[in-house]
Amino acid sequence: MQETLETVFQELVKHKELFGIPASILGVAKTLWGFAEGRSLESRRDKLLGQIDALNTVARVVDDGDLLPAQESNAANTEVKLETARTVRELIRTLERLREKQTETEGLGVAQRAFLLYKPQNWRAWIAHVVCWLSALCIPFYLLGVGISDETDEFSFAVFKAAWSQSDTYGGLLVLLGLFLLARLWGAFERKRRLAFEKRKTLQPEGFAIGTLLAWLYGIGGLALAVGGLIIAANTLRAGLALAMCGFTTALCAVPLSVWAKLRKKRPVKRWWTNTVILLTPSMLLILIVILNLQGVVLSKFRGDVLAYWRSWVHEPIVPLVVLPIAVVPVFASLRALHYRNV
Numbered sequence: 001m002q003e004t005l006e007t008v009f010q011e012l013v014k015h016k017e018l019f020g021i022p023a024s025i026l027g028v029a030k031t032l033w034g035f036a037e038g039r040s041l042e043s044r045r046d047k048l049l050g051q052i053d054a055l056n057t058v059a060r061v062v063d064d065g066d067l068l069p070a071q072e073s074n075a076a077n078t079e080v081k082l083e084t085a086r087t088v089r090e091l092i093r094t095l096e097r098l099r100e101k102q103t104e105t106e107g108l109g110v111a112q113r114a115f116l117l118y119k120p121q122n123w124r125a126w127i128a129h130v131v132c133w134l135s136a137l138c139i140p141f142y143l144l145g146v147g148i149s150d151e152t153d154e155f156s157f158a159v160f161k162a163a164w165s166q167s168d169t170y171g172g173l174l175v176l177l178g179l180f181l182l183a184r185l186w187g188a189f190e191r192k193r194r195l196a197f198e199k200r201k202t203l204q205p206e207g208f209a210i211g212t213l214l215a216w217l218y219g220i221g222g223l224a225l226a227v228g229g230l231i232i233a234a235n236t237l238r239a240g241l242a243l244a245m246c247g248f249t250t251a252l253c254a255v256p257l258s259v260w261a262k263l264r265k266k267r268p269v270k271r272w273w274t275n276t277v278i279l280l281t282p283s284m285l286l287i288l289i290v291i292l293n294l295q296g297v298v299l300s301k302f303r304g305d306v307l308a309y310w311r312s313w314v315h316e317p318i319v320p321l322v323v324l325p326i327a328v329v330p331v332f333a334s335l336r337a338l339h340y341r342n343v
Helices: 002-014 017-063 070-105 110-115 123-146 157-163 167-199 210-232 237-252 254-264 276-292 306-311 318-342
Strands: none
Touching: 017 070, 110 123, 110 167, 123 157, 123 167, 210 237, 210 254, 210 318, 237 254, 237 276, 254 276, 254 318, 276 318
């Protein structure tokens, strides 16, 4: 397993653009989504206000009593009131979400929002801010270093231009850019959480949910294994695909971990996320992969020999002490999520 993980790590470093590209796309997409969401909420607010005005006009016409018979007029009046009440409730929810977004950026300039140039409120926010600042500072130095000639140790525009013909140059830049954007989103999220607690006048903010942290670790770690497996599959198809499937399964275990964290904190969760199949399938697949060493994904030398694989646990305790607990945690989270769902 040590050799397999070492090979995966080397391949991931070699093809670092496979991480930089998704991270950059995610950061840009989330930033654009935040901007578009604000515009969409404003448009939704105006539309609902127009609907309420139209319904009030209809209600006044119906109340005149001359347009419809008394029985039909009463029925129409009831329908209009129900529709008005539904629209008003939707307007209230829209205004609350719009007010939250306005509060997030209140008192902050464009540069402050873009580079997190405001005081962090907790230790998690400090980590996000420091990573954001360091990655932002590294980008111009990286661009400068790309143009440094090995012969003269001086900047050369010709060297700078030639460097962009290599994929490694783009990969390094995308890694830094993705790190900056993800850290920025993290810092903005921490500010949003803090403002929400202050709005509710909570004396002590609730701690960071361990399930949420584990969901991020399993998701990122699983995707890393999956990418490494796909790279290895170019040379060794069977081993690469087996490792990729294990990685995707590990990444999917982020779902029950996240659901467990939300239900444990009594936060709303979409009903279909709490489906038994969705919660149990990835965690049970992962535990079976680890226990049975399917396709030799844990220890390749024991592929197809489960008994020898189990006996090797005595000589290679990393499996029962590290790998097995990693596989057990999502199973525990799935069962607890089902328990909270049924309470």
